Amino acid sequence: MTEIIRDNPEKNEFLVNRSVFTDREMLARERAEIFNKCWLFIGHETEVPGKGDFKRKKVGGRNLVLVHSQDDEIRALYNTCPHRGALVCRENEGNSRVFRCFYHAWSFTNDGKLAGMPGSDGFPDDFNDEGTKDMKAVNRVESYRGFIFVNFDDNAVSLEEYLAGAKEYIDLIADQSEYGLEALGGVQEYSVRTNWKLLAENSVDLYHGMPTHKTYFDIKQDQDPDLKKVKLEGEGKDLGNGHAVMEYVAPWGRPIAQWTPIWSEDLKQDMEDMKAELTERFGEERANRIANWNRNIVIFPNLIINDIMAITARTFYPTSPGYIEVSGYSLAPKAENEEHRLARNNNFLEFLGPGGFATPDDNEALELAQEAYTNNLEVQWNDVSKGMVRGEGNAKATDELQMRAFWRQYDKVIQESFNKEVAYK
Amino acid sequence: MTVTTVTRQDVVDFLYTEAKILDEWRLKEWADLFTDDGTYLIPPIGEPDADPLTSLFYAHDNRSRLQERAERLLKKEAHVEFPHSTTLRNYHNIIVNNLESDVISVELNFTAHRTKREVMDTFIGKAYYDLVLQNNELAIQHKKVILQLDSLRPHGKISLIL
Ligand code: FES
Ligand SMILES: [Fe+2]
Numbered sequence: 001m002t003e004i005i006r007d008n009p010e011k012n013e014f015l016v017n018r019s020v021f022t023d024r025e026m027l028a029r030e031r032a033e034i035f036n037k038c039w040l041f042i043g044h045e046t047e048v049p050g051k052g053d054f055k056r057k058k059v060g061g062r063n064l065v066l067v068h069s070q071d072d073e074i075r076a077l078y079n080t081c082p083h084r085g086a087l088v089c090r091e092n093e094g095n096s097r098v099f100r101c102f103y104h105a106w107s108f109t110n111d112g113k114l115a116g117m118p119g120s121d122g123f124p125d126d127f128n129d130e131g132t133k134d135m136k137a138v139n140r141v142e143s144y145r146g147f148i149f150v151n152f153d154d155n156a157v158s159l160e161e162y163l164a165g166a167k168e169y170i171d172l173i174a175d176q177s178e179y180g181l182e183a184l185g186g187v188q189e190y191s192v193r194t195n196w197k198l199l200a201e202n203s204v205d206l207y208h209g210m211p212t213h214k215t216y217f218d219i220k221q222d223q224d225p226d227l228k229k230v231k232l233e234g235e236g237k238d239l240g241n242g243h244a245v246m247e248y249v250a251p252w253g254r255p256i257a258q259w260t261p262i263w264s265e266d267l268k269q270d271m272e273d274m275k276a277e278l279t280e281r282f283g284e285e286r287a288n289r290i291a292n293w294n295r296n297i298v299i300f301p302n303l304i305i306n307d308i309m310a311i312t313a314r315t316f317y318p319t320s321p322g323y324i325e326v327s328g329y330s331l332a333p334k335a336e337n338e339e340h341r342l343a344r345n346n347n348f349l350e351f352l353g354p355g356g357f358a359t360p361d362d363n364e365a366l367e368l369a370q371e372a373y374t375n376n377l378e379v380q381w382n383d384v385s386k387g388m389v390r391g392e393g394n395a396k397a398t399d400e401l402q403m404r405a406f407w408r409q410y411d412k413v414i415q416e417s418f419n420k421e422v423a424y425k
Numbered sequence: 426m427t428v429t430t431v432t433r434q435d436v437v438d439f440l441y442t443e444a445k446i447l448d449e450w451r452l453k454e455w456a457d458l459f460t461d462d463g464t465y466l467i468p469p470i471g472e473p474d475a476d477p478l479t480s481l482f483y484a485h486d487n488r489s490r491l492q493e494r495a496e497r498l499l500k501k502e503a504h505v506e507f508p509h510s511t512t513l514r515n516y517h518n519i520i521v522n523n524l525e526s527d528v529i530s531v532e533l534n535f536t537a538h539r540t541k542r543e544v545m546d547t548f549i550g551k552a553y554y555d556l557v558l559q560n561n562e563l564a565i566q567h568k569k570v571i572l573q574l575d576s577l578r579p580h581g582k583i584s585l586i587l
Contacts, residue, residue, distance in 0.1 A: 092471070184480055185469065186468075186469025186472055186482070187481070188577070189576035189577060190577035190578060190580070190581045191576075191579050192581050193544070193579070212504065215500050215502050218497075219493050219497065338478055342477065342478060345477055349481065349484065349485055353483055354483065354581065354582040355467055355482075355483030360583075361503065361504045363581055365504065371542070
């Protein structure tokens with residue numbers, strides 16, 4: 001049994017055992033206890049808006065097809081043929097009433113039901129009466145404000161209960177437009193040679209903002225000399241179940257609805273209108289919060305929703321202790337005007353994209369940490385104490401409370417699995 | 426001087442020089458190869474004709490942002506490229522079109538190898554150029570890079586100028 005965290009409130013010290021970033025046995029445990037049991041983000045409902053629309057997805061290590069079936073249900077089918085296992089759907093996305101496995105040409109309607117097979121006289125009439133020859137669907141698929149999640153554990157609590165305090169923050173994002181949000185095309189699929197938990201940490205770590213992203217802020221400051229006056233101020237919060245958020249004032253232009261001098265006067269007017277509309281819908285206080293504050297949310301274990309200079313939903317999965325596959329989505333209000341949308345998309349690729357001026361530097365930091373964990377035997381602990389001295393209710397956005405919330409949940413889940421083994425012995 | 430004096434070899438030499446400038450990290454000189462209305466684009470993988478309003482690009486730079494891109498990568502605080510990685514670009518299958526007109530269009534295949542900390546990533550793709558004559562020199566008006574990859578795995582990022 002491993003001591004994963006040392007949580008010492010008297011000393012205001014919080015430590016994480018570095019072996020959790022490199023140990024293969026720990027990864028197996030994470031798969032069993034975390035990725036097989038937690039709610040995992042699969043996509044946004046606007047990715048499959050019409051009947052027959054489908055997209056292939058890799059979630060929690062599974063090959064799935066997210067499909068809007070003919071009966072108007074959104075399903076997640078396991079992309080494997082009930083016959084001898086081949087991947088049935090080979091296109092990344094499209095629209096189809098049927099999926100056909102090319103190996104022996106079994107075909108399935110887009111709700112997974114077996115629709116036909118060649119040489120059916122070789123099979124009994126009641127061959128599929130129990131539905132065992134249909135493509136199997138994930139039993140638990142639930143969505144919240146358009147964000148669709150799957151859970152491979154049939155006994156899991158409901159998505160809403162699981163999301164706990166994170167719902168309030170998803171609401172602040174989904175409320176940005178009365179028409180709702182849509183997922184843009186061109187999902188960014190990249191990798192980082194690092195442990196997955198380091199990306200979860202990094203995503204709610206404002207402490208690294210200035211040193212890691214100095215070149216980005218340099219560029220923004222050239223564009224807007226007033227930027228200097230805005231400090232990255234705000235709070236960090238534990239949202240329950242391992243979820244956490246940092247919420248802080250935005251120094252940069254926000255496409256809803258904080259104008260910045262590199263944008264045109266027309267856009268300024270458009271943003272003022274948008275702010276006025278938000279005020280009408282929600283009152284001044286909430287409108288301010290929606291328009292002028294940033295939110296970076298970690299939803300345990302592997303969904304990050306950033307509502308910063310654009311909105312991204314990022315998810316990631318470890319294929320080994322030191323390698324993750326990341327998928328990055330951009331979300332934007334439906335019916336956004338074109339100039340506005342372009343400003344948003346420029347913001348996105350500039351900071352959040354893997355070809356941008358910030359995200360590559362994050363990934364470099366995470367890869368350097370992973371590389372230096374070769375020293376784990378002699379240098380054993382990470383320090384995640386920042387802000388503990390302030391008391392947990394008073395955490396600043398630049399503190400590390402968000403990461404402690406994640407780690408406490410991680411520790412809880414993994415220790416339970418150790419305890420189960422002890423009980424069985 | 427008329428554009429008809431430009432030969433295919435001039436175009437090829439110009440492109441090889443661009444590759445050499447990039448491999449030597451002379452990035453400000455690279456930005457100087459562009460016209461004032463120059464653009465540098467990398468559309469999403471698998472969507473070469475994507476609309477920047479509805480799809481996420483990796484790069485969608487006007488002249489000032491490609492300048493920012495070049496200058497950023499020369500700073501010590503561009504951590505991902507400090508120290509600079511070692512790169513090697515090769516251009517192949519160069520097809521030069523419209524040699525006689527005001528805008529010469531070129532398409533080519535490229536490979537760009539990047540090695541850093543003993544890990545090598547290889548980018549492959551096609552690049553499309555619109556070239557014009559400016560003060561008797563060739564200049565890039567538009568450069569569009571189409572990655573011929575399934576995803577950015579294992580590369581993870583495009584911290585180079587491709
Ligand atoms: S494996 Fe699919 S039809 Fe045989
Ligand atoms: Fe960062």
